[in-house]
Amino acid sequence: MHKKVFITGATAGFGEACARKFAAEQYDVIITGRRAERLLKLKDELEQTNGVSVLPLSFDVQDRRQVFDAIRQMPEEWQQIDVLINNAGLALGREYFDEADIDEWETMIDTNVKGLLYVSRALLPFFIAKGSGHIINLGSVAAKEVYEKGNVYCASKFAVEAISRSMRIDMLRHNIKVTAVHPGAAETEFSVVRFRGDEAKAKAIYNGLKPLTAKDVADVIYYCTTVPGHVCINDIVICPTQQADAIYFNRK
Ligand code: NDP
Ligand code: 8X3
Secondary structure, three states, rough: OOOOOOOOOOOOOHHHHHHHHHHHOOOOEEEEEEEEEOOHHHHHHHHHHHHOOOEEEEOOOOOOOHHHHHHHHHHHHHHHOOEEEEEOOOOOOOOOOOOHHHHHHHHHHHHHHHHHHHHHHHHHHHHHHHHHEEEEEEEHHOOOOOOOOOOOHHHHHHHHHHHHHHHHOHHHOOOEEEEEEEEEOOOOOOOHHHHOOOOOHHHHHOOOOOOOOOHHHHHHHHHHHOOOOOOOOOOOEEOOEEOOOOOOOOOO
């Protein structure tokens, strides 16, 4: 029987790359996101290429009822999940605290923090019943240092860091591993979303830099699942070689 991974935010970026990586490694994959047509296309591709099964579930992680309904209605044969990747997330805007859009603050908190909490709580009963599991939370270098105009995005990722640490403690008694993965600059749809579709502004983030690719991050995430059962990678920061942390870069 194939192992199973549940990935949030699999319609783009790291989540999509994780779906490809885990499917190539013979996992059955539950792919989720709001853009249902992308999920269906990815399902066809992964099943044809890898001979695994793929279950697409379309929901908005901000909506508590949608999350719990989608997970509650999963067919029984999909409920033996081995790995949850809490990846869905976004930054919106890069403005000073006093100039930022408050609705965008709400969206970041609802997605990056509350969405991660809802999905984790909805899936935990399956891990607990099984007596094992692995939760991988996408933090960021923005979970380690704050930077100018990062305000609420950084706060949401500091929250992911705190939640990961406390989850790890509370899940000890259930034999559930918790890994926090903290990438630096990676070129995905992330910056296009952050700058509200302004491609030029998004591109400029990576000026003079060879950024991470989504595949680089997916490969590291997959590696975290390959260590023996008695070993847990608690926390890992992955940066381009030209990036030291959230602030310092060596741009050429
Ligand atoms: P992308 O924008 O490429 O992908 C984001 C994914 O999240 C999409 O699949 C999107 O799906 C999903 N998503 C966003 N909002 C929701 C929602 N409300 N409900 C369900 N799914 C949602 O970004 P990345 O792959 O780069 O980012 C993935 C994670 O990694 C995020 O948590 C981000 O903060 C973090 N990160 C990114 C870095 C980077 O430089 N790229 C660096 C460090 C961390 P859809 O729109 O279809 O719903
Ligand atoms: C995404 C990386 O540096 O834009 O989390 O915060 S950064």
